Amino acid sequence: MSQNTLFDKVWDLHKVSSLPGGSDQIFIGLHLIHEVTSPQAFGALKDKNLKVKFPDRTVATVDHIVPTDNQSRPFKDNLAEQMIETLERNCLEHKIKFFNIGSGNQGIVHVVAPELGLTQPGMTIACGDSHTSTHGAFGSIAFGIGTSQVRDVLATQTIAMNKLKVRQIWCENKLSKGVYAKDLVLHIINELGVKAGVGFAYEFAGPAIDELSMEERMTICNMSIEGGARCGYINPDEKTFSYIKNKLCSPKNENWDKALTWWKSLKSDKNSIYDHVVKLDASNVEPTVTWGITPGQSISINQQIPLLDDLSPNDKLVAKEAYEYMSFKPGQLIKDTPVDVCFIGSCTNGRISDLRVAAQVLKDKKVSKNVKAFVVPGSEKVATEAKQEGIDQIFKDSGFQWREPGCSMCLAMNSDKLIGNQVSASSSNRNFKGRQGSPSGRTLLMSPAMVAAAAINGKVSDVREFIN
């Protein structure tokens, strides 16, 4: 059993009681909600005649269903309009702070909370969304929950949960040029498998992780869940503190000093005990692309799609399914695969640094005529910043459509969808069958820089050929 890791410390600090049978009652320091997984939770509160216990500890925004072309109200989609109205009503009734469209702070919930300074080291953070693991980049313990648990957090600010084991993933050396956090996390998931993280929190550590910016760290923690771990985190350091400083909701003046003193005390001890440790060399990672229907089915840009014989018995079943669904042949190169749609955005890679990197690749270049390319900033703040830097113009000049913030085609709950069996090069997090809105649509996950390169060439390309 793990001891003295950051996970153990934060868990113990938030433990309210031991429940019968061995699970713990855990206090949730920050609760984030959005329109898709909260309405039924508010409904359940009403049925049980319960109130929201600490309305100040819950913050709401709208992201999953928002259109990215025309956000004027009412939305064209009646069901989407009904969902946003329900959230508006629930927030008003229960006095919950809601960052609506046009507030300047709306966006994907996992982009918004860090940029507001709400996400802080040492907190427990829960949200009815599996990518809540993103917030672990700040040394918080953050995990996705279902709607019944959203109800529990609203009613009690606590949930019942079994303590997770802790696996440290130690990343030696550093990433090479043209290789990004997305490549590293896809590589990790490929090495460990999509279910290795079940029952675990992942601690990402080592020189390669220390080197990453906060936004890159968010990309890593974001995809912990794709490796099966509902929680992933990184010990906080000076980069963490300076990212939080001067944000809208971050502590100020003498409170900042108090916060800093406490945050600096929060990290896994040198002699802490992990349930499991994995070591890998980040300098070996190359630009990585998924070829299949799980985020674990990835290869380096110059590799061939694996042969059935090269795979373990457990992986063969899903590989067969993947060849068929993706219409790929075993042994085929992934490079030069034609793409129809290029999507840059999502809670994995829709932040300003992602847009900057992609814009560098796109500058003075044109998107291939055969490709529909669009970029969806992660939040209104990201969009504003991009406009100030002229990044929106670079995208537009290249032929990318510049859209309004939201989750968009990561999960295709709005009208941004693949059609038929289109192939998308996507900076999002899931390549599941049908994920991007068409039951036969095909998704290739990659870094935003790689999506930009694919957009220019109209086919999967090595972004290193575009950067000096």
Place this chain on the structure above:
Amino acid sequence: MKSNFIPPIGKISNVNGQCISLIGNDIDTDRIIPARFLKCVNFDSLGESVFADDRRTLKGKHPFDLEENKNASILIVSSNFGCGSSREHAPQALMRWGIKAIIGESFADIFYSNCIAIGIPCFTLPKKSIEEIQNYCDIQSLLLEIDLKNSLAKSKDLNFNLEIKESSRKMFLSGEWDATSTLLDNKNLIDNKFNQLPYIKFNTNFL
């Protein structure tokens, strides 16, 4: 989909029913309930949309469309079932179709907790036993009697010792799987914890 859906309530110590086998590893919650069906403010109509795209692709040959499975209530799955999105809509859709318990090689974490929270016990068995059940179901219908008290599954021909998290088993037996009231019992402890947390005090700019 069963029109007379009644959500489970109170103690759950036995689940008896016919098995429905769904072969495949890493079946994600997007496949269980595609995102377009999440545009709803209650769970009521999800049952008919469970596995919507997979069923459409298989044109009536999906296990959830086969006539012989229409009354099944125990779902048999492979490994990492329910991975991906945290949407509780996935187990809610399964439950509204008629599923009352799931037995598999392994489950994704969030899916598992969602099932427990809505009253669907999930059990694990080794791959070999799952394959044994799957093979049996290929030939004839399998009626299982699941006994949570002893973690046993019995049938005419097959018997298994099921694995289930002890905390989950106890919650079902005591009827406390619907956690809200148990958590609320500790109201004072929750308030104490709130007052002790260091970051509550220095976050005066919090909203």
